Amino acid sequence: xxxxxxxxxxxxxxxxxxxxxxxxxxxxxxxxxxxxxxxxxxxxxxxxxxxxxxxxxxxxxxxxxxxxxxxxxxxxxxxxxxxxxxxxxxxxxxxxxxxxxxxxxxxxxxxxxxxxxxxxxxxxxxxxxxxxxxxxxxxxxxxxxxxxxxxxxxxxxxxxxxxxxxxxxxxxxxxxxxxxxxxxxxxxxxxxxxxxxxxxxxxxxxxxxxxxxxxxxxxxxxxxxxxxxxxxxxxxxxxxxxxxxxxxxxxxxxxxxxxxxxxxxxxxxxxxxxxxxxxxxxxxxxxxxxxxxxxxxxx
Amino acid sequence: xxxxxxxxxxxxxxxxxxxxxxxxxxxxxxxxxxxxxxxxxxxxxxxxxxxxxxxxxxxxxxxxxxxxxxxxxxxxxxxxxxxxxxxxxxxxxxxxxxxxxxxxxxxxxxxxxxxxxxxxxxxxxxxxxxxxxxxxxxxxxxxxxxxxxxxxxxxxxxxxxxxxxxxxxxxxxxxxxxxxxxxxxxxxxxxxxxxxxxxxxxxxxxxxxxxxxxxxxxxxxxxxxxxxxxxxxxxxxxxxxxxxxxxxxxxxxxxxxxxxxxxxxxxxxxxxxxxxxxxxxxxxxxxxxxxxxxxxxxx
Numbered sequence: 001x002x003x004x005x006x007x008x009x010x011x012x013x014x015x016x017x018x019x020x021x022x023x024x025x026x027x028x029x030x031x032x033x034x035x036x037x038x039x040x041x042x043x044x045x046x047x048x049x050x051x052x053x054x055x056x057x058x059x060x061x062x063x064x065x066x067x068x069x070x071x072x073x074x075x076x077x078x079x080x081x082x083x084x085x086x087x088x089x090x091x092x093x094x095x096x097x098x099x100x101x102x103x104x105x106x107x108x109x110x111x112x113x114x115x116x117x118x119x120x121x122x123x124x125x126x127x128x129x130x131x132x133x134x135x136x137x138x139x140x141x142x143x144x145x146x147x148x149x150x151x152x153x154x155x156x157x158x159x160x161x162x163x164x165x166x167x168x169x170x171x172x173x174x175x176x177x178x179x180x181x182x183x184x185x186x187x188x189x190x191x192x193x194x195x196x197x198x199x200x201x202x203x204x205x206x207x208x209x210x211x212x213x214x215x216x217x218x219x220x221x222x223x224x225x226x227x228x229x230x231x232x233x234x235x236x237x238x239x240x241x242x243x244x245x246x247x248x249x250x251x252x253x254x255x256x257x258x259x260x261x262x263x264x265x266x267x268x269x270x271x272x273x274x275x276x277x278x279x280x281x282x283x284x285x286x287x288x289x290x291x292x293x294x295x296x297x298x299x
Numbered sequence: 300x301x302x303x304x305x306x307x308x309x310x311x312x313x314x315x316x317x318x319x320x321x322x323x324x325x326x327x328x329x330x331x332x333x334x335x336x337x338x339x340x341x342x343x344x345x346x347x348x349x350x351x352x353x354x355x356x357x358x359x360x361x362x363x364x365x366x367x368x369x370x371x372x373x374x375x376x377x378x379x380x381x382x383x384x385x386x387x388x389x390x391x392x393x394x395x396x397x398x399x400x401x402x403x404x405x406x407x408x409x410x411x412x413x414x415x416x417x418x419x420x421x422x423x424x425x426x427x428x429x430x431x432x433x434x435x436x437x438x439x440x441x442x443x444x445x446x447x448x449x450x451x452x453x454x455x456x457x458x459x460x461x462x463x464x465x466x467x468x469x470x471x472x473x474x475x476x477x478x479x480x481x482x483x484x485x486x487x488x489x490x491x492x493x494x495x496x497x498x499x500x501x502x503x504x505x506x507x508x509x510x511x512x513x514x515x516x517x518x519x520x521x522x523x524x525x526x527x528x529x530x531x532x533x534x535x536x537x538x539x540x541x542x543x544x545x546x547x548x549x550x551x552x553x554x555x556x557x558x559x560x561x562x563x564x565x566x567x568x569x570x571x572x573x574x575x576x577x578x579x580x581x582x583x584x585x586x587x588x589x590x591x592x593x594x595x596x597x598x
Contacts, residue, residue: 193492205590206589287505287508288492288506291506291508
């Protein structure tokens with residue numbers, strides 16, 4: 001299948017490498033530097049004990065996309081500038097969006113495409129250079145239909161499926177995104193503000209206290225009180241399995257990049273405001289991270 | 300006058316240098332290293348354009364204090380271990396306590412001494428080495444009577460007074476400490492958590508937002524609503540005049556030392572609990588800084 005992957009970040013690079021094993025992949029990047037680099041050197045995928053070089057064709061993301069399936073892997077805050085390009089992709093081509101948070105749902109409403117899929121990526125990936133990505137944590141990609149029929153979704157899943165890069169279908173996209181949102185909102189901003197590894201949220205009693213308080217606010221805003229125990233257990237389990245990792249938001253802060261705070265905590269904060277709920281810890285985290293972004297850009 | 304100064308931190312070193320101009324000063328230190336260093340090399344006071352070496356006699360703080368006036372400059376959290384030593388100082392010898400926050404008031408209640416004075420130091424001082432201190436900000440030392448008569452306080456103030464190291468008398472020790480507490484509680488934990496200079500609290504809009512929220516909680520706990528504008532103006536003015544400085548709490552965190560969080564935010568948090576007030580931002584700051592201390596000791 002001809003697959004277009006938009007976005008040359010860690011997720012875009014990771015998917016390009018794996019999917020190019022069975023498919024003809026084109027990676028659409030924002031900078032000509034990255035396009036040239038990938039066309040000349042390919043993409044290197046670093047795994048635990050090995051390194052694989054894949055020859056992948058790269059293009060500028062402003063170029064016309066002509067593929068049978070398009071994966072959108074850019075950060076949520078880069079979506080608006082991409083909309084005119086997505087708009088030019090024929091209506092019958094399925095699009096799969098792989099953003100964190102829920103901020104991107106607003107944009108999808110207006111899209112004319114017949115099949116829009118949403119996915120959450122449970123892999124860990126670290127962009128080492130413009131053309132090198134490290135697969136730091138093995139996981140699953142969960143996909144659900146936002147718009148379109150189940151058969152198409154099944155067909156796409158079966159096409160993408162690989163034993164060492166699995167895909168799973170989720171019945172309800174909203175539940176799927178919310179599950180990821182709860183985890184991201186609990187772990188990312190706290191670890192970014194405190195500049196700690198994910199595991200420190202468990203091993204340091206004071207940080208664990210903060211985690212529980214933040215979690216309570218998230219549960220309250222999303223009206224998930226009934227599933228509280230399940231959700232908290234999954235956060236603890238993720239902190240354990242990624243205990244030595246830095247969250248993506250902390251990495252963004254350390255590398256002076258914009259963070260995904262709007263799509264993660266911003267969404268919850270707005271929801272709380274509409275529901276007239278007080279979420280002071282989320283508010284504190286939101287304002288701190290916005291300040292850290294502001295400061296970075298200012299330097 | 301024979302003056303004993305307990306505590307070889309930045310304030311103890313600073314006061315030793317200035318007061319030794321007119322008085323016979325003994326500095327009581329916690330480590331034999333610092334005692335030996337000071338007895339061999341004296342204390343160097345770095346000013347903006349000059350450096351002054353003073354010969355000062357140092358002793359271990361476990362040794363008997365035999366002076367006519369004793370200044371206690373150790374951090375509030377070191378007071379408990381010092382109480383047996385202070386207890387042995389004759390009842391008629393005046394004691395001047397120079398701690399931040401209000402946590403030390405609990406200890407003073409039980410002391411038998413006739414004259415107990417409290418002071419707040421508005422100088423900036425940085426300990427460069429065991430025997431070198433830098434006077435980074437010129438200020439005033441405000442003193443008030445906690446116990447004892449006004450005449451004694453006046454006499455001590457006149458004895459200590461220097462044109463380049465001024466002392467001022469305050470009528471009400473509680474008001475004086477609260478004024479300092481408001482400033483410390485607003486500036487110190489935020490700058491320590493965010494790892495920013497004092498001036499960033501004004502120049503970064505998001506941080507300024509956090510400062511205002513934290514300030515509102517402080518004002519509420521201390522029932523200072525009537526003086527709100529005056530207090531906020533003084534915080535802004537201190538952030539401006541120390542805009543390039545790191546707060547003492549941030550320095551403590553960066554240098555892996557215990558912070559004064561208990562005496563500053565801990566006191567407010569307990570007060571809020573008794574008064575059944577919700578202070579989520581102070582709570583967040585308290586728990587974060589405690590976690591940062593915990594982590595440091597753990598490493």
